[in-house]
Each structure stands twice: as structure tokens, then as C-alpha cells.
Amino acid sequence: MTRLLNAENLRAAYRTPDGRQVFAVDDVSVYIDEGEVLGVAGESGSGKSTLGAILSLTTRPPLYVESGTLEIDGKRQELGERSKIPRTWRGSVVSLLPQGAMNSISPTQRVRDLVFDVMRAHDRSIKRDEALDRARDRLKSLDLPVRVLDSYPHQLSGGMKQRTVTIISTLLNPRLLIADEPTSALDVSSQKALIDMLLQMLEQKIMSGVVFVTHDLPVLRTVSDRIAIMYAGKIVEVGDAEEITERPRHPYAGALLGAVLVPEPRYREMRVFGIPGSPPSLLDPPTGCRFHPRCGVAYAECATEEPPHVGDELRFSKCFWAKKHPGESVPLEAVTSDSLAEADPVGTDPRPAESEEHDDEDGPARTGSAQGREVPTGGVSA
Numbered sequence: 001m002t003r004l005l006n007a008e009n010l011r012a013a014y015r016t017p018d019g020r021q022v023f024a025v026d027d028v029s030v031y032i033d034e035g036e037v038l039g040v041a042g043e044s045g046s047g048k049s050t051l052g053a054i055l056s057l058t059t060r061p062p063l064y065v066e067s068g069t070l071e072i073d074g075k076r077q078e079l080g081e082r083s084k085i086p087r088t089w090r091g092s093v094v095s096l097l098p099q100g101a102m103n104s105i106s107p108t109q110r111v112r113d114l115v116f117d118v119m120r121a122h123d124r125s126i127k128r129d130e131a132l133d134r135a136r137d138r139l140k141s142l143d144l145p146v147r148v149l150d151s152y153p154h155q156l157s158g159g160m161k162q163r164t165v166t167i168i169s170t171l172l173n174p175r176l177l178i179a180d181e182p183t184s185a186l187d188v189s190s191q192k193a194l195i196d197m198l199l200q201m202l203e204q205k206i207m208s209g210v211v212f213v214t215h216d217l218p219v220l221r222t223v224s225d226r227i228a229i230m231y232a233g234k235i236v237e238v239g240d241a242e243e244i245t246e247r248p249r250h251p252y253a254g255a256l257l258g259a260v261l262v263p264e265p266r267y268r269e270m271r272v273f274g275i276p277g278s279p280p281s282l283l284d285p286p287t288g289c290r291f292h293p294r295c296g297v298a299y300a301e302c303a304t305e306e307p308p309h310v311g312d313e314l315r316f317s318k319c320f321w322a323k324k325h326p327g328e329s330v331p332l333e334a335v336t337s338d339s340l341a342e343a344d345p346v347g348t349d350p351r352p353a354e355s356e357e358h359d360d361e362d363g364p365a366r367t368g369s370a371q372g373r374e375v376p377t378g379g380v381s382a
């Protein structure tokens, strides 16, 4: 496997008008190998789009990258307020398909005008015909009708509009595409068409890797090779897509899965639970593990100490529970609202963490109320 992207220790904050800092991405490291799709999942506000902006080098005030390094194709770039990013990196090395891109196309511009504008922004010398030829070839190679170039945005269906902006944002053949919630506004058949197209583009080596950001775990399971789960600005678990969705080891990943409505037969019998509490304010995140106030299997140290990195590069979770239960899937019923019925909202009055007495063999105390819930795989223990 050839490494395409290696991003290390990324840290970025939004500066608020009153001078405070919201660290929305805090010491995050990720990698992607050639041909891979890395899914990034998490609740709203967990920092997914911010991570996408850092990786695509599109951060702008009030978001500032404090530190980190980005290595794409072996070319290394230090990140920070003073770093100068080569212009050629944006668009041709890494390209962003931003959230809601299809709604930001000017209604008075035909697609072909947008194609020319985008291409010219990167290459002042490009001729209109040249740009349109490139777009025509691309549409043909992806089995899409060339006539979309003559259309106004309102003449295209939502799905076709999204596929079109995806094609436009990859006309420069970026090595890496960061797609931020590309399927969120689409119906299921348009979601499938977009995912099929992205995979086709990878096969044709139009780009060599994709970071696919979404809160939609079933979609990620379909499209990703690996999934990274983000919580409150940090990556808490990474692993093979099937592993993460069937055998999560971090309580937050388990909770996220338990909150998903999935129409697959084996999930149908499951009760769907919301995740108790709400994500913390990143102005003043909880100490220790940021998920501990909402976690059903937290220990005392979770409230005060940074969670350990458990596992290897391919499959890890940052969690004391995972450390004490090596290789085990988290008991999903331990992170349901029932088990945390008495928990206070996060950030105001976090419930006391479990004492040390409850760990290891017996498991933490608060694992009880499964209420007959069927867990997704045999690997998940009660």
C-alpha cells in the first residue's frame, strides 16, 4: 500500500469575537493509502467539517490552524498561521467538495460557465474550449450526459447537480478529494448514484483517495474502506468500516450506532436510542475523555486523564474501557439513554465517574438496562 496522505497532530481553533478560542480539531492524526476512502463520522459539531477544511487547505478566519503537518504524495507541508501553502496544492493536490456545494451554484450561470470559471481560477491561460473539452471528456468517461454543460442549475435534479459539482471539483485530477456531507441532501437512489460515481472516479484514478465526511453511518459503511469516529474535536476510534459498524470498541462509536435508523433486516428489531446528553461546548470541553459525562462505562480516571491509545494504526480506540477490555466490542446497552437516565446534561454537571472497583472482570456497574435490545452482532457482549 502506498501512503497518499499523512496528517499529523492537527490543531485548529475558531476565534470568537470576544477573543476566546474554540478548538474544533484538537491533536488529530489521520492517514489514507492510495485508492482508499476514509469515512469521518460524528454528531453535528464534532469537528468533521473543520477537519475537512484543514485537510483541503481551505481554512479561513475565524478558523485558524495552530499546528500540524500534512504530507501528500511524500510532499510535506507544515501547517500554522505563518505557513505559506503553495497555490498549486489547492485544487490539484487536494480538492474540497464543500457541504451544500450544489446550492451555492449561481442560478444564472450555466454549468459550462462554472466549469470555465473553476478551471481558470487555477490556470489563467486556459482557453474556454480546452476547459469545456476536459469537462465533456470527464462526463463521458463517467457515463453522464454531456448536455448538462448547457443546463442551468435549476434544470438539473438534485442528484445530477451534486454529481456535476463533484465532477467540476475534480477536473484538475486532485490526488485527494475531501467530500463534506456530499450525500446528505439526496434521496437514496441519488446517494447510490453519487457513491457509485465516486468509486468509479477512484477506479479511473481521477483522484487517488477520498475523505468522506458525514454523520450518516450506513452511507459510510457502504462507501468507506475505513472509518474514523470524531467526538468533540478528537478522533476516538478508527478501523475497517465493517469492524467499526459491527464491533465498535469505543462507547461513543457504540452510542452513535445505537442511534442510527438502519433498514437492514438484522437491525430492524433493535430499538433505536438517542445518545444521552448533548455534545460538550468546545469552549470548555470536559477534562479527561471528552465523552465521559455521557458514557455508560466510564471509570474514575476517564474524568481526569487523557484516554490511552489502544490498538495499532489500523484499528484503535482512545478509551480506558477499551484498554481494560482488549479486542472486545463495547456493550451497546451500556450507552443507551436508559442506562444514563439519571445523568446530568454534559458540561453543566457531569455525573461522577465510576469508581475503580467496577472494572475488569465484572465490567463497569452501569451496563444493565438492555431491555431486550438486540445488538447488531454476536461480537457485542452484555
Ligand SMILES: Nc1ncnc2c1ncn2[C@@H]1O[C@H](COP(=O)(O)OP(=O)(O)OP(=O)(O)O)[C@@H](O)[C@H]1O
Binding pocket: 014, 015, 016, 022, 024, 042, 043, 044, 045, 046, 047, 048, 049, 050, 051, 062, 215, 282
Ligand atoms: N465560526 C465559528 N465560530 C466559533 N465556533 C465555531 C464556528 N464554526 C464552527 N464552530 C464550532 O466548531 C465545532 C465544530 O464544527 P464543525 O462544523 O466542524 O462540526 P461538524 O461535525 O462538521 O458539524 P456539522 O455536521 O453540523 O457540520 C462546533 O462545536 C462548532 O460550534
